[in-house]
Amino acid sequence: MIDDEPALAMTPASTTGFAVHKGRGAFNAAFFGVMGPYIEWNVRAHKRRVFADLPPTVVELGSGIGPNLRWMTPGSTLVAVEPNVPMHRRLRAAAARHGVNLDLRERVAEHTGLPNRSVDCVISSLVLCTVADPAAVLAEVRRILRPGGTYRFVEHIAAPAGTPTRILQRALRRPWAWTFEGCSCERDLAVPLRAAGFCRVDIQPYRLHSPFVSFNTQIAGVAHA
Numbered sequence: 688m689i690d691d692e693p694a695l696a697m698t699p700a701s702t703t704g705f706a707v708h709k710g711r712g713a714f715n716a717a718f719f720g721v722m723g724p725y726i727e728w729n730v731r732a733h734k735r736r737v738f739a740d741l742p743p744t745v746v747e748l749g750s751g752i753g754p755n756l757r758w759m760t761p762g763s764t765l766v767a768v769e770p771n772v773p774m775h776r777r778l779r780a781a782a783a784r785h786g787v788n789l790d791l792r793e794r795v796a797e798h799t800g801l802p803n804r805s806v807d808c809v810i811s812s813l814v815l816c817t818v819a820d821p822a823a824v825l826a827e828v829r830r831i832l833r834p835g836g837t838y839r840f841v842e843h844i845a846a847p848a849g850t851p852t853r854i855l856q857r858a859l860r861r862p863w864a865w866t867f868e869g870c871s872c873e874r875d876l877a878v879p880l881r882a883a884g885f886c887r888v889d890i891q892p893y894r895l896h897s898p899f900v901s902f903n904t905q906i907a908g909v910a911h912a
């Protein structure tokens with residue numbers, strides 16, 4: 688539940704720090720349209736665990752074209768913080784298909800504009816790899832979550848140093864970031880998650896076996912405010 692519903696109090700829209708790239712944005716919307724089901728099939732067990740029993744109102748950072756709507760109950764509300772306009776048409780269509788009320792905010796996760804301690808649940812998948820400043824995003828999550836609220840995440844991270852996957856991630860970092868609009872395959876996201884001031888952070892590391900080798904090392908978990 689969020690305070691001030693339905694006219695959720697907001698500061699003026701902010702997309703500072705995010706540049707929409709029409710061509711690559713459209714490419715990525717189409718890419719996730721085609722490859723999304725395969726990605727979701729790979730991570731389904733982890734999402735089932737961390738996205739179980741979502742409350743009736745959820746804030747999602749970087750919703751993309753809406754793969755996480757399937758974890759929400761029809762009739763519930765998703766406040767989607769997604770600055771990438773080329774994703775919006777598919778996201779709206781997905782929300783309609785799933786019967787979820789979509790409150791779409793063209794903003795960055797660093798500046799959601801939501802009030803302090805107003806939110807019970809924030810989720811993200813494959814987003815902390817792409818935001819300009821993960822620590823700033825996590826500070827924002829802490830700011831908007833009520834005590835007892837949860838931040839639930841599924842993210843890809845850097846492989847352990849010296850492993851073949853890590854060497855490949857290093858080699859691919861530039862074309863990967865160019866193609867996927869700033870996505871880094873070299874972040875150790877467990878460190879900022881544990882440093883963000885949550886009461887408790889449960890993190891499970893795991894490995895996928897997909898052809899997207901540099902994205903196969905992942906974490907999923909829940910941080911408690």
Ligand SMILES: C[S@@+](CC[C@H](N)C(=O)[O-])C[C@H]1O[C@@H](n2cnc3c(N)ncnc32)[C@H](O)[C@@H]1O
Binds near residue numbers: 705749794817819
């Ligand atoms: C790899 S996609 C993942 C999309 C979706 N969450 C999924 O699991 O398919 C990364 C998403 O993060 C969004 N994004 C990038 N920078 C962002 C920011 N600063 N704030 C919020 N979203 C951001 C992108 O527009 C994109 O939709």
